[in-house]
Amino acid sequence: xxxxxxxxxxxxxxxxxxxxxxxxxxxxxxxxxxxxxxxxxxxxxxxxxxxxxxxxxxxxxxxxxxxxxxxxxxxxxxxxxxxxxxxxxxxxxx
Amino acid sequence: xxxxxxxxxxxxxxxxxxxxxxxxxxxxxxxxxxxxxxxxxxxxxxxxxxxxxxxxxxxxxxxxxxxxxxxxxxxxxxxxxxxxxxxxxxxxxxxxxxxxxxxxxxxxxxxxxxxxxxxxxxxxxxxxxxxxxxxxxxxxxxxxxxxxxxxxxxxxxxxxxxxxxxxxxxxxxxxxxxxxxxxxxxxxxxxxxxxxxxxxxxxxxxxxxxxxxxxxxxxxxxxxxxxxxxxxxxxxxxxxxxxxxxxxxxxxx
Numbered sequence: 497x498x499x500x501x502x503x504x505x506x507x508x509x510x511x512x513x514x515x516x517x518x519x520x521x522x523x524x525x526x527x528x529x530x531x532x533x534x535x536x537x538x539x540x541x542x543x544x545x546x547x548x549x550x551x552x553x554x555x556x557x558x559x560x561x562x563x564x565x566x567x568x569x570x571x572x573x574x575x576x577x578x579x580x581x582x583x584x585x586x587x588x589x590x
Numbered sequence: 591x592x593x594x595x596x597x598x599x600x601x602x603x604x605x606x607x608x609x610x611x612x613x614x615x616x617x618x619x620x621x622x623x624x625x626x627x628x629x630x631x632x633x634x635x636x637x638x639x640x641x642x643x644x645x646x647x648x649x650x651x652x653x654x655x656x657x658x659x660x661x662x663x664x665x666x667x668x669x670x671x672x673x674x675x676x677x678x679x680x681x682x683x684x685x686x687x688x689x690x691x692x693x694x695x696x697x698x699x700x701x702x703x704x705x706x707x708x709x710x711x712x713x714x715x716x717x718x719x720x721x722x723x724x725x726x727x728x729x730x731x732x733x734x735x736x737x738x739x740x741x742x743x744x745x746x747x748x749x750x751x752x753x754x755x756x757x758x759x760x761x762x763x764x765x766x767x768x769x770x771x772x773x774x775x776x777x778x779x780x781x782x783x784x785x786x787x788x789x790x791x792x793x794x795x796x797x798x799x800x801x802x803x804x805x806x807x808x809x810x811x812x813x814x815x816x817x818x819x820x821x822x823x824x825x826x827x828x829x830x831x832x833x834x835x836x837x838x839x840x841x842x843x
Contacts, residue, residue: 522626522627523626523627524627529734532731532734533631536627536630536631536634540630
């Protein structure tokens with residue numbers, strides 16, 4: 497039965513204010529049932545208070561073969577990390 | 591065993607028995623669901639309902655001098671002393687039959703718990719509220735499955751009609767008021783199931799007809815669960831469920 501059902505990607509938001517995060521995928525015949533299945537499969541341990549489901553075939557993924565040109569240029573730009581600033585002692589929770 | 595107990599105690603045990611027996615039935619699906627996602631869904635529902643049984647039994651024990659703990663109520667009574675509705679002990683059959691049994695149960699319990707929430711007994715009202723929230727989801731789940739299966743393939747429709755024909759004679763008992771219900775409702779603690787009969791019948795009839803199913807013409811009903819008179823299935827359920835405690839009394843995990 498499920499082999500005929502399309503695949504859905506599931507995103508869960510663990511609490512208000514945070515973003516939805518990808519948690520996995522599952523099979524379902526339509527969006528409503530994908531939501532219900534996600535509720536049953538991925539939120540049994542109070543993982544979240546909001547669910548998004550997206551048909552997997554709507555995901556466009558980067559090509560692993562192009563990893564070099566996609567990601568390599570960022571490797572040599574450590575100055576993009578804000579780690580070179582001296583934080584005054586008065587600043588807390590950064 | 592139960593006859594000597596107070597109406598309040600028996601009322602709480604009634605509610606616990608319905609939940610315990612149908613959850614025991616549903617647990618048989620664990621690992622056997624038609625697809626992984628639904629295997630988990632039905633197991634979640636099973637655990638919700640088992641949790642409900644525990645709450646009712648725990649409260650019952652608070653009002654009893656004979657029974658100290660929930661386990662005694664679950665594991666040390668024979669069929670004659672179980673007061674669950676006959677519907678809850680009916681076999682799972684195929685997926686469709688389980689879904690139909692669950693739908694008839696959920697539709698009733700949702701209405702019942704909604705009304706019971708108004709109880710003047712604080713603990714009963716609290717537990718009823720929790721049960722109502724859970725049952726609202728179960729009802730959504732089972733009513734959508736009834737629709738999906740009945741309006742899907744010919745095979746699905748045929749099986750759902752069979753399931754309805756099989757189970758229809760057990761559904762009337764849900765909205766019959768037992769002696770215990772009557773005793774307890776006069777004190778404002780409980781409500782009469784018979785008071786929601788009309789709404790219940792109207793709602794399930796509307797849904798089943800919308801699902802293209804035919805309401806069985808035979809209105810003969812089978813009853814007796816509240817008085818401890820059960821179908822042959824309950825004995826087997828209890829034998830399996832109680833085996834360990836009967837053979838090794840006070841055994842602990």
